[in-house]
Amino acid sequence: MRILITGAAGMVGRKLVARLLQDRQLAGRTIAAIDLHDIVAPETPQADGISVRAFTGDLAAAGASEALIADRPDMIFHLAGVVSGEAETNFDLGYRVNLDGSRTLFDAIRLANYKPRVVFTSSIAVFGAPFPEVIPDEFHPTPMTSYGTQKLMAEALLSDYTRRGFFDGVGIRLPTICVRPGKPNKAASGFFSSIIREPLHGQEAVLPVPRSVVHTHASPRSAVGFLIRAAGIDGALVGPRRNLTMPGVGVTVGEQIEALERVAGSAVTKLIREVPDAATWAIVQNWPTRFEARRARELGFTAEQSFDEIIRAHIEDELGG
């Protein structure tokens, strides 16, 4: 099997590559080749018997998608994207990458006239307030960011292109991936990870919102698990509704902190400093809280059961256990 990954230099992309090289097979087939694409040069980890190639460029540029599809990959993970904050401040870039980039890729597959599985990472940012207590699968998406709008539009394309038989698409709406490894970033959601990550490194972290804020999380490990499951699932089981809300752990920030205290002790949680920030809270208040994710669970997508598990996954995967 030949695999193509867009956005392969990103956080989820790198973890997916590592997992695929370890598994050496996907959806019951042996992996022969993995092509990685990103606007930032992706690393090319070595693995005996698997060809790993890296391509660098703008996915939305003329001809870029066609070149990536030329070798007719059987499995395409479309992860490339501009994050929420950037899509909001840079209008043109967001539409160019998240909408036009996806459409160009989908059209290149359509015109290549074969039928690969396409797994697309959408986001729970397709949803906008007000919400019911628990958001059901059939709740309408009304995004409150340009990022969420672009993801929704790409979802709609994925669904229509699948219905028409151009490819076999599965869209997975990821919850916030937490604990995000690496440096703090400027995303409004950054604090959900930094209040765990920084204290575990003995550093202070700032909490800009009240402890009562509810949000849904899954670990990077679960995100990769979702991608693998989406790659292997029988399309007939998915049916015509190709975009699935992924499961996760819905908790208050207070519960996140209690979990951190259980796992790492109060010396660690003391490093969280509450500095209320009205601007951040205003954004976060419009974010979805809890999801039912019934269809995804029934289709075999699994996430952690508790925030303790999410913290332990971070300690195992990033801090050497």
Added chain:
Amino acid sequence: MRILITGAAGMVGRKLVARLLQDRQLAGRTIAAIDLHDIVAPETPQADGISVRAFTGDLAAAGASEALIADRPDMIFHLAGVVSGEAETNFDLGYRVNLDGSRTLFDAIRLANYKPRVVFTSSIAVFGAPFPEVIPDEFHPTPMTSYGTQKLMAEALLSDYTRRGFFDGVGIRLPTICVRPGKPNKAASGFFSSIIREPLHGQEAVLPVPRSVVHTHASPRSAVGFLIRAAGIDGALVGPRRNLTMPGVGVTVGEQIEALERVAGSAVTKLIREVPDAATWAIVQNWPTRFEARRARELGFTAEQSFDEIIRAHIEDELGG
């Protein structure tokens, strides 16, 4: 006030123009000028003191939207579109007109840097089976046609562009407009109108589906009423969810025929010939049935109360009473 109408040569467009020239005012302001655009040359009815100009061309062509926005119309009715059947058989045309045409228009307004009201005719084709008994406003749109997909994508753009303050958009999801005047067309939904229209003209009509099929209708007169209401509504009342499912009359085909018999007698309904067509039925089975349309009703959008009223509106407006 200066008004722009795209798709002005179409069925709804022509009726809207007639109504505006009769009212001579819109949203509490006197109408000074109406610009009509269509790929088919629109008629230019005369009215003292109102400038009516016609422009002909492809809305999606480079520069077309910019030219239409040059005079900064205060009110834009975006009705241009390729119908469902055509968007399904001609993939490129559907995406070009319904998606790219809308995006080009919206971008021309964005770049002109002013803030008109934009009223966009979406469709209940954004919804796809399976449905609950009555479809609530918060039900998720999962289109089962390329047309519905394109309308959904344009809705998402309208919403985001409104949120960002580029314009003040209201999307109205029209139910099937019935009785559609004029010649029978090839739309799969055509029979809903032809079983009323043709018999009233003393001609036979074919019913391809069982009488138990449920569908929601509003008259062309109501469609124009929705557009006028959307033009005048206070955007703050609409809030962030800019796309509204319009009310209509949800009836079985059997109830349509009973209404026709009440209004016009059994000599007329005898002209309906039942010729079951599996292909048509297969399409129609995935169409939405009944809508709650609560938000639209609360916001003052009104349709007929019964199918008898819809037939009487047709007789008054098209058959001289």
